[in-house]
Amino acid sequence: MDVRKMDDTRYTLGSLAEKLGGILHGDPTIRIHGVCSPEQFESGCIVVIWGSGKIANLPSDTPAVGGSTLFKDHSLGIEVADPRESLVSLLDIFFPRKHPQPGVHSNAVIEPGAIVNPSAFIGPNVVVGADSRIGVGSIVEPNVVIGRNVSVGENTIIEASAVLRDGTVVGRNCVIHSGAVLGCDGFGFIPDIEHGHRKIPQAGRVVLGDNVEVGACVTIDRATIGSTVVGSGTVIDDHVHIGHNAKIGKNCILIAMTGIAGSAVLEDGVIMAARSGVADHVTVGKGAQVAAYGGATKDVPAGKVVSGFPARDHMEEMKKQVSVAKLPALVKEIKQLKKQVVSLLEEPQIGI
Numbered sequence: 434m435d436v437r438k439m440d441d442t443r444y445t446l447g448s449l450a451e452k453l454g455g456i457l458h459g460d461p462t463i464r465i466h467g468v469c470s471p472e473q474f475e476s477g478c479i480v481v482i483w484g485s486g487k488i489a490n491l492p493s494d495t496p497a498v499g500g501s502t503l504f505k506d507h508s509l510g511i512e513v514a515d516p517r518e519s520l521v522s523l524l525d526i527f528f529p530r531k532h533p534q535p536g537v538h539s540n541a542v543i544e545p546g547a548i549v550n551p552s553a554f555i556g557p558n559v560v561v562g563a564d565s566r567i568g569v570g571s572i573v574e575p576n577v578v579i580g581r582n583v584s585v586g587e588n589t590i591i592e593a594s595a596v597l598r599d600g601t602v603v604g605r606n607c608v609i610h611s612g613a614v615l616g617c618d619g620f621g622f623i624p625d626i627e628h629g630h631r632k633i634p635q636a637g638r639v640v641l642g643d644n645v646e647v648g649a650c651v652t653i654d655r656a657t658i659g660s661t662v663v664g665s666g667t668v669i670d671d672h673v674h675i676g677h678n679a680k681i682g683k684n685c686i687l688i689a690m691t692g693i694a695g696s697a698v699l700e701d702g703v704i705m706a707a708r709s710g711v712a713d714h715v716t717v718g719k720g721a722q723v724a725a726y727g728g729a730t731k732d733v734p735a736g737k738v739v740s741g742f743p744a745r746d747h748m749e750e751m752k753k754q755v756s757v758a759k760l761p762a763l764v765k766e767i768k769q770l771k772k773q774v775v776s777l778l779e780e781p782q783i784g785i
Contacts, residue, residue: 450511459509483516600638610649615639619654619677
């Protein structure tokens with residue numbers, strides 16, 4: 434059920450307007466205890482609207498947050514400049530992340546030489562390998578495995594059952610979601626179908642900058658030599674794979690099922706849409722975008738939007754798709770023309 438509700442916390446519409454820095458419309462004393470969607474509204478909740486299609490079905494007595502256009506037809510709520518930003522703020526207000534008390538659970542294993550800051554939390558069944566460092570205020574949830582010589586920066590959260598292999602470096606204020614695996618061997622082999630493929634040792638590491646978010650079940654392979662790097666501010670959706678020695682720039686966005694091959698480079702601000710990919714040793718330039726299902730097999734210039742496989746300029750690809758959609762009708766027309774030509778050829782020739 435898509436209802437964001439918290440019964441044990443109460444705010445007034447007026448107090449929320451102050452927190453959001455918005456303009457109050459209506460009774461400031463109305464009590465608000467949660468956030469919900471327009472489709473599943475519950476009494477006592479507030480809704481956030483930024484699309485005009487949602488306004489028509491909104492009851493007049495529903496507290497709402499939205500832009501100035503909303504309040505031309507609605508008289509109750511908070512007028513804000515950016516409703517999306519306000520939604521984030523409201524969710525933070527009603528659903529602040531609860532941090533566990535610092536300490537190391539009795540079932541955790543801290544190997545010799547590892548240092549856990551006293552302000553950090555280490556949950557049950559966690560393993561922290563030798564010579565690893567867990568920073569100030571970090572949270573390591575149950576069943577996490579941290580290898581040897583791993584560094585976890587301050588205020589980083591590692592959710593249950595994630596794995597950080599030997600040598601992994603994680604910056605400050607990162608979030609690593611459940612099931613993510615950082616630092617397993619890269620996929621490096623010398624092909625030999627007759628005698629068996631020879632594995633290339635993977636001696637490098639994975640390095641994450643600050644404020645990186647890694648989704649559930651993401652895999653980031655260690656470098657063969659050197660580092661696989663994810664730049665600060667980059668966010669990675671669930672089920673993304675980043676190959677060995679890849680370099681991901683700052684503030685990139687990688688959506689679900691994206692695959693980045695070994696030694697590929699994504700410069701700052703690149704967006705990889707769902708199920709897109711980049712071939713090995715290919716560079717995607719600063720601010721470029723690869724559309725869903727797109728496959729970049731050669732370098733993509735900065736700022737370019739590409740799609741298709743092999744990826745090309747997005748508008749060219751769209752024209753190609755339009756042409757492909759016309760092929761059945763064209764084939765039918767060609768067959769009809771062919772019949773007409775054959776019929777003309779079979780008609781008896783009249784001599785002159």
